[in-house]
Amino acid sequence: MAITNYVKTAEFATEKHVPVITAPDTVKAGERVVIELEVGKEIAHPNTVEHHISWIKLYYVEEGTQLPYEVARLEFNVHGEAPTGANEGPVHAEAAGVVTASFKKSGRLIATSYCNIHGLWESEKNIVVEG
Numbered sequence: 001m002a003i004t005n006y007v008k009t010a011e012f013a014t015e016k017h018v019p020v021i022t023a024p025d026t027v028k029a030g031e032r033v034v035i036e037l038e039v040g041k042e043i044a045h046p047n048t049v050e051h052h053i054s055w056i057k058l059y060y061v062e063e064g065t066q067l068p069y070e071v072a073r074l075e076f077n078v079h080g081e082a083p084t085g086a087n088e089g090p091v092h093a094e095a096a097g098v099v100t101a102s103f104k105k106s107g108r109l110i111a112t113s114y115c116n117i118h119g120l121w122e123s124e125k126n127i128v129v130e131g
Contacts, residue, residue, distance in 0.1 A: 007112070007120045017041040019056050019111035019117055029129050030102050036075060039121075045095060046053040050066035051117050052079040052094035058128040059110040060103070068110065092121040103129045116131045 010018050022036040039045050039053045046052065055075045076096040082089035095113070096108040106129045113121045 004121075007122045007124050008094075008118075012101065014043070016040050016045040017053075017113065017115050017121040018123050019113040019121060021025050021058075021109050021111050021123060023109060023125060023127060025126070026128045026130060027103060029104055029131050030080060032100055032102055033097045035101060035109065036096070037099065037111055039115075045115070047079055047092045047094065048080055052076065052115070054114045056097065056111060056113045058099055059112070060101070060107055060112065061071055062105050062107040065107075071101055071109075072097075074099075103127060105129055111122075 008017070011025065017039060020038050020041040023033060027033050037056045037058060039056060053072060053076055056070040057073045057088055060071050061068045077091035078091050078093050080087040080089040080092050100123065107127060109125045109127055111123050115121065
């Protein structure tokens with residue numbers, strides 16, 4: 001079976017695992033674009049040693065092609081670990097980050113995230129490049 005059989009998608013407003021992509025719908029060619037990625041935007045995702053988001057990846061697929069480019073990988077490496085016990089640590093990484101990129105042609109942004117309990121999740125957003 002292909003990995004795509006294991007990737008889940010859902011409406012981000014009703015599912016806390018879907019990576020949300022916030023970016024403009026239209027940009028100018030070569031213009032710097034700020035892209036926000038977040039899991040748990042509408043419904044908070046737990047951030048504990050036992051249940052957390054490990055990473056979010058952002059891909060770009062140029063319109064009319066099948067080649068995904070990996071734009072960025074955001075890793076979240078601490079979830080409350082401490083020598084005194086699970087979830088007693090002084091820091092928790094939040095599953096959110098910002099990527100800056102520029103595009104020459106229109107295409108699709110694809111974000112994937114990984115929950116240590118519920119597996120792989122995906123969302124997409126089209127981006128139109130003018131001029």
